[in-house]
Amino acid sequence: MTEEKVGVYICHCGNNIAGTIDVEAVSEWAATLPHVAVARDYRFMCSSLGQELVEQDIKELGLTRVVVAACSPHMHEPTFRKACERAGLNPYLMEMANIREHASWVHQHDKEAATEKAKALISGAVKRALELSPLEPSRVPIQEATLVVGGGIAGITTALEIADAGHPVYLVEREPSIGGHMAQLDKTFPTLDCSSCILTPKMFDTGNHPNITLLSYSEVEEVSGYVGNFTVRVRKKARKVNTDLCTGCGECWSRCPAKVVDTVYEAGLGYRTAIYRPFPQAVPKYPVIDVENCIYFQKGTCKACEKFCPTGAIDFEQEDEILELEVGNIVLATGYDLFDARRIPQYGYGRLANVFTSLEFERMVNAAGPTGGKVVLRDGVTEPQSVAIIHCVGSRDKNYNPYCSATCCMAALKFGHLVKEKTDAEVYSFYIDVRAAFKDYEEFYNRVLEEGVHFVRGRVAEVTDAARQPGEEGKLIVQVEDTLIGKQRRIPVDMVILMAAMEPRADAEEIAHLFGVGCSAAGFFTERHPKLDPIATMSDGIFIAGACQGPKDIPATVGQGAAAAARVLTLISQGEVEIEPVRAIIDEERCSGCRICNNLCPYGAIDYIEDPGVSRVNPALCKGCGTCVAACPSQVITGQHFTFESIMSQIEGLLYDVSNGHETYAEPAPLETA
Amino acid sequence: MPKQDYSELNPLWGDRGPVIVGFLCNWCSYRAADLAGTSRFGYPATLRDIRIMCTGRFDPTFAIKALRDGADGILIMGCHPGQCHYQEGNYKAMRRVALLRRTLAQLGVHPDRIQLAWASAAEGTTFTQTVMRMTETIAKLGPLQWRDTVSDLAPRTPAPEAEEVSHG
Ligand SMILES: Cc1cc2nc3c(=O)[nH]c(=O)nc-3n(C[C@H](O)[C@H](O)[C@H](O)COP(=O)(O)OP(=O)(O)OC[C@H]3O[C@@H](n4cnc5c(N)ncnc54)[C@H](O)[C@@H]3O)c2cc1C
Numbered sequence: 001m002t003e004e005k006v007g008v009y010i011c012h013c014g015n016n017i018a019g020t021i022d023v024e025a026v027s028e029w030a031a032t033l034p035h036v037a038v039a040r041d042y043r044f045m046c047s048s049l050g051q052e053l054v055e056q057d058i059k060e061l062g063l064t065r066v067v068v069a070a071c072s073p074h075m076h077e078p079t080f081r082k083a084c085e086r087a088g089l090n091p092y093l094m095e096m097a098n099i100r101e102h103a104s105w106v107h108q109h110d111k112e113a114a115t116e117k118a119k120a121l122i123s124g125a126v127k128r129a130l131e132l133s134p135l136e137p138s139r140v141p142i143q144e145a146t147l148v149v150g151g152g153i154a155g156i157t158t159a160l161e162i163a164d165a166g167h168p169v170y171l172v173e174r175e176p177s178i179g180g181h182m183a184q185l186d187k188t189f190p191t192l193d194c195s196s197c198i199l200t201p202k203m204f205d206t207g208n209h210p211n212i213t214l215l216s217y218s219e220v221e222e223v224s225g226y227v228g229n230f231t232v233r234v235r236k237k238a239r240k241v242n243t244d245l246c247t248g249c250g251e252c253w254s255r256c257p258a259k260v261v262d263t264v265y266e267a268g269l270g271y272r273t274a275i276y277r278p279f280p281q282a283v284p285k286y287p288v289i290d291v292e293n294c295i296y297f298q299k300g301t302c303k304a305c306e307k308f309c310p311t312g313a314i315d316f317e318q319e320d321e322i323l324e325l326e327v328g329n330i331v332l333a334t335g336y337d338l339f340d341a342r343r344i345p346q347y348g349y350g351r352l353a354n355v356f357t358s359l360e361f362e363r364m365v366n367a368a369g370p371t372g373g374k375v376v377l378r379d380g381v382t383e384p385q386s387v388a389i390i391h392c393v394g395s396r397d398k399n400y401n402p403y404c405s406a407t408c409c410m411a412a413l414k415f416g417h418l419v420k421e422k423t424d425a426e427v428y429s430f431y432i433d434v435r436a437a438f439k440d441y442e443e444f445y446n447r448v449l450e451e452g453v454h455f456v457r458g459r460v461a462e463v464t465d466a467a468r469q470p471g472e473e474g475k476l477i478v479q480v481e482d483t484l485i486g487k488q489r490r491i492p493v494d495m496v497i498l499m500a501a502m503e504p505r506a507d508a509e510e511i512a513h514l515f516g517v518g519c520s521a522a523g524f525f526t527e528r529h530p531k532l533d534p535i536a537t538m539s540d541g542i543f544i545a546g547a548c549q550g551p552k553d554i555p556a557t558v559g560q561g562a563a564a565a566a567r568v569l570t571l572i573s574q575g576e577v578e579i580e581p582v583r584a585i586i587d588e589e590r591c592s593g594c595r596i597c598n599n600l601c602p603y604g605a606i607d608y609i610e611d612p613g614v615s616r617v618n619p620a621l622c623k624g625c626g627t628c629v630a631a632c633p634s635q636v637i638t639g640q641h642f643t644f645e646s647i648m649s650q651i652e653g654l655l656y657d658v659s660n661g662h663e664t665y666a667e668p669a670p671l672e673t674a
Numbered sequence: 675m676p677k678q679d680y681s682e683l684n685p686l687w688g689d690r691g692p693v694i695v696g697f698l699c700n701w702c703s704y705r706a707a708d709l710a711g712t713s714r715f716g717y718p719a720t721l722r723d724i725r726i727m728c729t730g731r732f733d734p735t736f737a738i739k740a741l742r743d744g745a746d747g748i749l750i751m752g753c754h755p756g757q758c759h760y761q762e763g764n765y766k767a768m769r770r771v772a773l774l775r776r777t778l779a780q781l782g783v784h785p786d787r788i789q790l791a792w793a794s795a796a797e798g799t800t801f802t803q804t805v806m807r808m809t810e811t812i813a814k815l816g817p818l819q820w821r822d823t824v825s826d827l828a829p830r831t832p833a834p835e836a837e838e839v840s841h842g
Contacts (some may be wrong), residue, residue, distance in 0.1 A: 054690060058735065058785060072704075072711070073725070074704075074705065074708060085747070098708075101707065101708040101711025101712060102708075102711060102723060103701060103719070105714050106710055106711050106714070106715060106716055106717055106719075106802075107716065107717075107718075107719040108714070109677065109678050109719075110715060110719055113677075113691075113718075113719035114719055116719070117719045118720065120678070121722060121723075124722065124724070178811060199682045222796055226736060239769070241830045352681050362766040379773075442742070509756075512757075513756060513757065516759060516761075518702070518753075518757060518759075518795055518796070519757070519794070519796075520793055520794070520796040520804050521794070521796050521797060526794070526795055526796055538701050538705075538795070539759075602760055602761040602762050602763070603760075609814075621822055623760060624727055625727055625728040625730050625731065625759075625760035625763050626726065626727055626728055626731030626763075627728065627730030627731065627760070627766050629731060629733070630730065630731050630732060630733040630766075632771070633768070639727075639731060640729060642726055642731060642735070644735075647724060647726070647733075647736055648736070650724055650726065651695060651739050651740045651743060652738075652739075652743055654695060654722040655693065655695070655722070655740065655744045655745055656745040657743040658690065658693050658743070658744030658745070659743040
């Protein structure tokens, strides 16, 4: 065996590391470790000069291993792997010691201890590096098709971008139509563009694009595979309408006798029929039968829709369809739910008739909505003389959601403007801070101020109908501490609008689990890196866009939707993906065929081969978690890159200063076999 | 955060404090530790961590090795139950750690020296608090001194010389 030569590189990261850890001392010390041929410290290892330092040493000193003590491997492992590769060293022989995130940044209070810990981490990394084996990533072709989940403005944008680039897209939308929340909005801040006027053409293009297969009223049930090669099972729910025959003429729903409160599209403010198309511009244009509310399905008679359908498109027998799709990439764009305002009982929503949610109000001011665009009280006729708009309902409130929901201030300003435009009412906006960041938003705020909306600074304590003073009878009274004048105020109004927060979808956790992505503490999908990679997730080939990643407005959503498409297109144009060679391998010579590992594998990647009676890993299915490696009673499964030896050695290295020396680990002797 | 004098918690600490070996999963807890770093959440420098892909890779032998080599405690951290990147590796870790704690208890090692905890990639504070809590627990328990507490109980088997046994 040739002598191993390890190069150790300690990064100052400007002052980020060197300000806490004595990098020169560590470097001097590292040079004395067994097998270490060279140890250097450098201001910025990730700079091109830093990388060249490594490359040069590999070539000139013949290094066989490299240890870079710098930031997290999640930051720069790819950088230094590439540097090694350029110099002809197998990239999997490089190991990082994370002395920034895991030492200098968290132990600033104790420089001595931070320095000692850095030494331990480096010692562990050197020991581990000595046990690493060269590996070759496998390359697999990428399926060209992409799955987009959720047909709001985020998913629509992604689907159109990818389809326009010439690649097939499956767009799966749970509701009967695409459009998402944007289809419910009336005007959009700050320009007051009519929401459906700008959305409808995009919906139309999506529905008619030759490269987009629109699967509306459908849901993903199962996902397997890995980047480049996912298999997805989709349930296409039975519409009970044959879309080959339906023309979308509307005879059916105009004859349907069942009236149902529309809690989705009309946000509970209006009604729909049991066979329905959510809104006139719906894409696709076909209706669905809501079986739970259909008189025929519940009572056995009616069939009015069938009777009047001119093309015979109603099909009560239609069953759900299961589709299996092969896709290379997946984009999640499942959006948000509105905070349920009933959870704050003191604001009276659901109890006091004239308390509305923001989405209800969107539907109310919408000319196509239940009131034909008139701003009226729950009785449907009375115009309010005064309106209160309450900000931060369920957001910036540690009882509900600590985060700022980002869009509600602007939507509240928009509502103030719309009430002023449509009525003569006085408008009171109760805010904590008005957050009007981003282009043209502050200007819009100023405009609304000039229009005479009264801004009262303070979190509303209560909305009540219990009158205490003259002038309060028959009104809703908003009780608030006006923090600008330091006084309690009671402001009687006719109508209250609650600016409810954008929340993660109620099923966000289930969806996250289905696709193998994470959720933040608040419940939004977690991005790979909050700054540099807000579109990708921890799972390669799975991206997130729009409000499912966090509260955001339409411009930001569209930006992410397009960015997700760009990421997918990059992968598609590469044609194949590199798969990390972190896989399990069974030494069949020594496998006893006990089959313990077979059932442990979450991916069913281990098969038992009857003849010769051993288990075998299917490398295409194995994801390299290592649970079989840890469980094998004969210890004959190798977890590549995380081998038993590499971890045992790393432990030894980590504890170089406290280990009591003579008690080296005694391996169990192999069984004597005849 | 101030420098801690561990001998106040247990006089057996000499000039060194507790040494905890951590096994952090690549997807959740390692990233939680990264986030604690980027957020500059301070915590005691007692944890020396090893990145594994999944807590399902945690082999109880690792803990025994670390304790024999001078660690005073072992912290295994993974994704929250139901959030494992590999579906259920953390459940396997749960079972293995339970067994490990029981076995070590029989050898006189306080079970609190082995801890299993969860932190998602977004929970830098959870990570920090876990390390602080565990440090305090170990600090109170004092140094493990495996050779005095455990090795003397177990019969000493001489290590086989130059016998190469490869493990996977
Ligand atoms: C009251 C109010 C007013 C607003 N006004 C404005 C404004 O004026 N200007 C502005 O810029 N922004 C505004 N916003 C913000 C705007 O609504 C969002 O930025 C935008 O709708 C986010 O789009 P999205 O596609 O990410 O999510 P969504 O619009 O929520 O779309 C998600 C889609 O995914 C579907 N879906 C969900 N889960 C699944 C699943 N598991 N499988 C399949 N499909 C699924 C849903 O049915 C939906 O169609 C407002 C928000 C509110 C609450």
